Amino acid sequence: MPQNKKESLIYTVLMCFVMVLWMSMYNVALHMGGFSAESVREGWMGFPLAYICALCLDWFVVSGPAKAAAFRFFADRDSSPSRKVIAVSCCMVVPMVIFMSLYGGLEMCIVTGQWRLLPLVWLTNIPKNFVMALPFQLLVAGPVVRTVFRRAFPVGTIV
Numbered sequence: 276m277p278q279n280k281k282e283s284l285i286y287t288v289l290m291c292f293v294m295v296l297w298m299s300m301y302n303v304a305l306h307m308g309g310f311s312a313e314s315v316r317e318g319w320m321g322f323p324l325a326y327i328c329a330l331c332l333d334w335f336v337v338s339g340p341a342k343a344a345a346f347r348f349f350a351d352r353d354s355s356p357s358r359k360v361i362a363v364s365c366c367m368v369v370p371m372v373i374f375m376s377l378y379g380g381l382e383m384c385i386v387t388g389q390w391r392l393l394p395l396v397w398l399t400n401i402p403k404n405f406v407m408a409l410p411f412q413l414l415v416a417g418p419v420v421r422t423v424f425r426r427a428f429p430v431g432t433i434v
Contacts (some may be wrong), residue, residue, distance in 0.1 A: 281433045295329045349362035365413075380397035
């Protein structure tokens with residue numbers, strides 16, 4: 276887990292990159308009927324704006340309340356590191372899925388012009404994204420990003 280604000284920013288940049296890239300590819304593949312060279316290209320083209328949006332949401336909107344909820348309801352400062360990681364990860368995924376599913380719905384409406392479908396698209400995107408984002412966060416992105424982060428930045432090297 277990051278130990279200070281600078282570490283948190285670097286960690287957030289890395290985690291958002293991994294999560295948004297994967298979820299972009301996943302969502303495009305869902306809408307295009309499967310993974311293909313075309314779906315990967317489309318996912319990559321939409322990635323930069325989605326990444327900036329997710330990074331801003333994570334840093335300025337979601338992170339504080341999510342960590343507060345994690346440490347209020349699921350873990351405390353004396354909990355094991357794995358319990359803290361799982362609590363914070365779960366509390367981050369839920370609001371990020373809600374917000375980024377809205378982002379995906381807005382993106383679809385901009386492309387198609389079918390704004391009346393926004394509520395339906397948003398609400399149907401949430402469970403589809405949640406069932407992918409939570410396991411991916413807990414089993415793949417979280418462990419990989421934490422490992423890479425700590426190897427690149429050992430504890431105490433960023434002050």
